[in-house]
């Protein structure tokens with residue numbers, strides 16, 4: 012064993028194994044820090060960012076550099092070098108963008124770009140694969156996703172090399188790069204696209220993200236640094252291991268699921284980040300060693316990933332590995348890799364394109380002769396020659412794929428415009444939308460649609476009116492003076508003909524069951540009730556509408572309804588008639604009645620309570636998420652829809668850990684509700700949301716949960732598992 016586990020790159024895993032077996036932490040001369048080698052100790056430190064500061068992850072710059080960069084280049088890196096409260100404030104602006112199901116819309120673009128790169132070198136039959144493919148691809152992809160020009164990514168790459176090997180001649184290119192990024196940010200201020208810069212502007216405009224322009228600039232260059240070298244090294248190391256084991260490459264390349272499985276194993280077996288440093292801020296004992304403020308540790312993810320207490324046969328590279336233990340190649344906690352969902356998508360697409368385009372792929376040197384760069388945070392091969400058979404069939408594929416420039420991001424949005432608008436009450440405007448081409452999709456009563464305004468704010472509105480399939484959508488919008496700006500825009504800046512984008516409606520508030528129906532609307536909560544009443548009439552179900560509001564003048568459609576169905580609607584403006592006796596009214600209903608309620612939170616809670624008291628079935632649609640008391644955890648149960656199996660979740664457990672113990676693997680990264688990786692569908696039950704990636708509307712919809720942190724607000728959740 013070498014005294015320092017990082018002194019010999021070809022023996023690093025053997026040395027780390029010995030470090031794990033020794034009591035306390037091991038000192039590393041190479042890292043000049045204490046090495047944390049056991050899985051549990053690493054995870055403990057990751058989840059205690061107050062004691063273990065991330066400041067040393069980004070080294071301080073010498074004074075002449077600080078001078079040259081002052082006011083032009085942010086120096087603390089993207090999130091990674093920030094502690095809280097700054098870290099969480101900045102990360103909240105980018106988290107939701109990277110959720111797996113949202114980032115998936117870039118898949119076709121990534122695939123097209125991968126083909127375009129292979130077209131450039133296919134005929135050569137052998138290249139340094141990292142230089143020609145696995146390094147340029149993530150740079151182009153991240154540039155595109157961020158909102159920079161993917162065709163200039165090589166220029167960006169050269170500029171960013173300052174951080175790996177600083178030199179005076181590299182100062183100006185880095186300043187130029189930041190100027191270009193700042194110009195792109197400025198351009199997005201007024202004209203939004205489907206990219207990360209626009210996403211951050213949207214959140215800044217709506218007040219959901221707080222930062223200044225320079226902080227915003229700091230987010231993007233660091234993403235390219237954090238994301239490109241890591242992905243570039245991972246895939247080439249993974250390929251060498253697969254190709255060296257008989258049948259492993261073919262097994263991994265069977266389909267997308269096997270590709271993803273093999274990539275996860277590669278991230279466990281030899282992740283491109285060996286580990287990251289932390290600085291101790293207060294006296295603490297970690298792994299049996301007493302540490303004092305100022306001490307620095309190196310969290311060796313590469314070692315935790317081979318800890319035999321966590322993984323069976325940890326030294327074996329098994330592309331079919333199953334099991335429920337999530338590797339820590341992307342770390343965990345507040346600094347868990349932001350780009351993990353993108354990396355997973357990118358690597359899977361790379362594998363797929365390689366399988367399609369490079370027959371008989373081989374590592375063009377003996378596996379045993381592969382050489383690694385000296386071990387630092389980054390784990391990388393020195394050179395990466397790969398060869399393949401150049402065939403006529405392969406030639407025929409060149410240039411046959413769509414160009415990246417021809418591909419949009421397939422995110423389900425359609426273009427539409429405003430064809431009618433009229434005032435339907437004080438502070439309520441009705442707007443009718445039509446598709447630019449063809450018809451807008453039909454919908455079902457209770458559904459809401461997502462609408463993106465020309466200023467890029469995205470809002471959800473219940474669809475209203477009697478016609479559900481005439482290719483037009485009707486919404487009514489209450490001006491909310493203290494709102495987040497969407498309703499003000501609808502009222503003041505969306506004239507006839509204005510362009511919008513829309514996404515197909517979703518319905519979390521459908522009419523169901525049999526028997527009589529009571530619809531209770533509070534204020535603008537009337538909108539879904541109108542089509543629901545029409546639908547219940549069409550189905551022959553008796554229904555009554557109770558419409559509560561403050562003043563009659565502000566109650567949209569009240570007059571129409573009274574004129575049309577006078578005996579089946581009760582319009583109750585409190586200013587005229589006083590407070591409505593909700594409890595008394597509901598107590599007199601037959602027990603078979605189903606009550607539907609939409610309106611302000613206070614009304615919904617009162618209706619829910621009264622329905623529980625009188626044994627009535629209650630369905631609600633919230634404008635905002637329910638407010639939960641997150642103080643104390645209560646136990647509850649989860650039911651797996653596929654098998655009907657019921658599992659208890661104790662007060663001190665997470666759903667993720669219970670599923671893991673039962674042998675059901677749900678992929679996770681941060682394990683604290685910020686990345687969206689562990690999302691699971693919910694069929695039934697009330698969710699106690701504690702994540703920070705889902706939108707308010709998604710929380711309110713209640714059909715999806717982040718199982719690492721969120722819980723059940725009632726007794727049981729039925730999961731789509």
Ligand code: HEM
Nearest residue numbers: 090091237238241242245284287341342346348349350354
């Ligand atoms: C195989 C590819 C990747 C690996 C193995 C990886 C690994 C990691 C690890 C281990 C960390 C935690 C650092 C720490 O503990 O201090 C991290 C953080 C980070 N990664 Fe990745 N990464 C990959 C790809 C990406 C990509 C593609 C992006 C962006 C597009 C990205 C962006 C980030 C950012 C911004 C952070 C800092 C997060 C924070 O501090 O909140 N990474 N990554």
Ligand code: FES
Nearest residue numbers: 680682684687719
């Ligand atoms: S693992 Fe990140 S949200 Fe659950």
